[in-house]
Amino acid sequence: MVAEYNGRAGAWLIATTELARVGKDLDLAQYDTFAQHFDTLNSEHRLFFSGQGRSGLAAQMVAMRFMHMGLPAHFVGEATAPSVRDGDTLVLVSGSGKTPVSLNFAEVAKSEGAKVLLVTHQDSSPLREVADAALVLPVAGSTQFGGTLFEESALIVLDSIVLDQMHRRGVPAETMAYNHTNFL
Incomplete structure (x- = not known):
């Protein structure tokens, strides 16, 4: 049901x-399966994030x-980002699941032996075919402009995985x- 502006x-x-x-x-079984991919990551497994436009900002x-x-x-494309290798994980945020740049990144990551995870709102897409796991966000029918609901939802769902990982790893606030910037 779409609410009316008032x-x-x-x-x-x-x-x-x-x-x-x-x-x-949200399909909680799919969420759980997706989130489990973060459980085995450690300092030897590098995480790469990417997305284009506002999806990239969430990433x-x-x-x-x-x-x-x-x-x-x-974040892929930053000057200090290393090359992706076997054992690494690339997390892509792509509403359409077919953004050409993201598809290229996914193919490069897969060719190097990295795992590819996708947050999208499409049940089927070229990126979904390449990804090892996908989380499909049910954002259809939004009143908000463009992909706003997808971008908001992607940030919240990925931040919830951070919260889960904090608890599973015993990482205190x-x-x-301490790791937050102190240059401000």
Whole structure:
């Protein structure tokens, strides 16, 4: 059900209602299977994140949180990002599942022996065919502009995986804060 805009407060209620719907409709078995791919990562397994446009911004935010946990996390394309290799993991955020740049990154990662994980809203796509695991976000029917609900949902679902990993690994908030920037 799409909410109707009714002023500023109504816009807020639309966004939060849509996010709550995604949370309610998310396939939790698929979420759990997807999230399990992060359980075995350690300092020898590098994490790479990528996405284009606003999806890329969500991916950058999550890469930062994994770095705060003490895991080697990089955003593809940054000057200090190393090359992807066997045992690494590439996490792609692509609503359409067919973004050419992301598809190229996935193919390179697979050819090097890396695992490819995909967050998307498409049940089938070229990226889904390459990915080892995909998490499909149920974002259809949004009132928000363009892919906004997908981008918001991708950030929240990936941040929830960070929260899960913090607890599973016993990483206290103090460690996260210590690894946070101190240049500000």
